[in-house]
Amino acid sequence: MTTKDSSGDVRLSGISKTYGSFTAVHPLDLTVPQGSFFALLGASGCGKTTTLRMIAGLEEPTSGTVFLGDQDVTALPPYKRPVNTVFQSYALFPHLDIFENVAFGLRRRGVKSVKKQVEEMLDLVQLGEQARKKPHQLSGGQQQRVAVARALINHPKVLLLDEPLGALDLKLRRQMQLELKRIQTEVGITFVHVTHDQEEAMTMADTVAVMNAGRVEQLGAPDELYENPRTTFVANFLGTSNLIEAEVDTKAGDDIVLKAGGGKLTLPSERCSASTATGGKVLVGVRPEKISLVHADDAGEIPDGRNRITGTIADASFIGVSTQYVIDSPICPELAVYVQNVERDGRLTPGADVVLHWSPAHTFGLDAAQDIDAGTEEEAA
Numbered sequence: 278m279t280t281k282d283s284s285g286d287v288r289l290s291g292i293s294k295t296y297g298s299f300t301a302v303h304p305l306d307l308t309v310p311q312g313s314f315f316a317l318l319g320a321s322g323c324g325k326t327t328t329l330r331m332i333a334g335l336e337e338p339t340s341g342t343v344f345l346g347d348q349d350v351t352a353l354p355p356y357k358r359p360v361n362t363v364f365q366s367y368a369l370f371p372h373l374d375i376f377e378n379v380a381f382g383l384r385r386r387g388v389k390s391v392k393k394q395v396e397e398m399l400d401l402v403q404l405g406e407q408a409r410k411k412p413h414q415l416s417g418g419q420q421q422r423v424a425v426a427r428a429l430i431n432h433p434k435v436l437l438l439d440e441p442l443g444a445l446d447l448k449l450r451r452q453m454q455l456e457l458k459r460i461q462t463e464v465g466i467t468f469v470h471v472t473h474d475q476e477e478a479m480t481m482a483d484t485v486a487v488m489n490a491g492r493v494e495q496l497g498a499p500d501e502l503y504e505n506p507r508t509t510f511v512a513n514f515l516g517t518s519n520l521i522e523a524e525v526d527t528k529a530g531d532d533i534v535l536k537a538g539g540g541k542l543t544l545p546s547e548r549c550s551a552s553t554a555t556g557g558k559v560l561v562g563v564r565p566e567k568i569s570l571v572h573a574d575d576a577g578e579i580p581d582g583r584n585r586i587t588g589t590i591a592d593a594s595f596i597g598v599s600t601q602y603v604i605d606s607p608i609c610p611e612l613a614v615y616v617q618n619v620e621r622d623g624r625l626t627p628g629a630d631v632v633l634h635w636s637p638a639h640t641f642g643l644d645a646a647q648d649i650d651a652g653t654e655e656e657a658a
């Protein structure tokens with residue numbers, strides 16, 4: 278296609294939802310471009326389903342407007358919107374075979390010759406061989422694909438998916454993530470996918486919106502969100518982050534030098550979302566896999582220009598591909614460090630004195646006036 282079709286854009290303008298005095302979704306502005314795979318990611322109760330239901334027309338927004346392409350659909354009932362939804366419990370018709378389940382939408386619209394379209398759709402989800410089976414004769418993943426085919430046959434401009442893989446075991450889930458991604462690439466329509474699984478969101482989506490308590494905290498490509506989180510919630514919810522309390526010391530060119538404990542840490546200014554007035558507090562972040570670990574006896578071998586912290590190994594878990602260490606340091610308790618299992622240093626056992634070091638380029642800075650534990654499992658518990 279040469280011309281940019283925008284009829285499958287989803288645009289939310291100031292939409293919100295309140296139930297009595299409780300705000301489930303705060304006024305939200307969001308554009309999902311036509312043909313993209315968009316994920317709404319967040320913990321239970323943060324407002325994902327409510328947002329999706331407002332797009333589908335199943336929930337009336339308290340304020341704001343929903344556009345599909347240029348059309349304001351806010352007042353349209355669900356069946357008049359070019360949108361289909363696949364829910365977690367995909368509720369196929371048990372008495373109909375797979376072919377008829379998929380044909381359902383066409384038959385309801387009075388389409389007479391459905392064979393070609395249904396067959397194409399079954400091929401798309403790779404269930405051509407299963408057409409005459411009943412739903413209970415299929416696996417969970419196959420049933421899920423029937424649900425997708427049943428929705429796609431209506432040629433929606435937008436497909437909404439609310440935790441569609443939630444009922445599947447982990448292995449099948451991973452497989453279906455790739456499968457759904459393939460289908461989306463093939464049909465090229467807009468997918469809005471709701472999940473609380475950060476790995477799922479990152480594998481599938483072009484753009485992820487991280488939601489927290491009814492607000493989108495940050496939106497971006499998966500790697501961008503992961504490498505450059507702007508809030509403690511995003512830093513902790515998407516993977517694991519070490520967050521170290523520090524104080525701005527000086528600025529040197531494009532870098533900020535911070536004081537943490539007795540030592541200094543360097544942070545590129547462009548990777549800092551906090552104010553950097555001298556003396557101001559900043560949370561210095563670094564991902565566990567970016568850190569190298571050496572025994573204190575070898576500290577002399579660490580190249581110049583690296584950020585470094587001394588500490589003691591509190592715990593080491595060997596998990597095959599890597600070893601995950603917990604390091605206690607006077608600067609920060611319980612630092613997580615993941616070391617790829619290439620050559621293991623037998624001295625790196627609990628109790629050993631170590632030095633952690635990493636490139637300043639892998640450091641990010643966050644506003645210290647936030648809950649340092651936001652988005653962690655400890656916080657959720």
Ligand SMILES: Nc1ncnc2c1ncn2[C@@H]1O[C@H](COP(=O)(O)OP(=O)(O)OP(=O)(O)O)[C@@H](O)[C@H]1O
Nearest residue numbers: 296299301319320321322323324325326327328473
């Ligand atoms: N009809 C309703 N009346 C009152 N409160 C509601 C109603 N529907 C949802 N809520 C509240 O709104 C908030 C957001 O709900 P929502 O279903 O959107 O969450 P979610 O992000 O989809 O969570 P989950 O991952 O558990 O499905 C929750 O706190 C929920 O209790």
Ligand SMILES: [Mg+2]
Nearest residue numbers: 325326327439
């Ligand atoms: Mg939900």
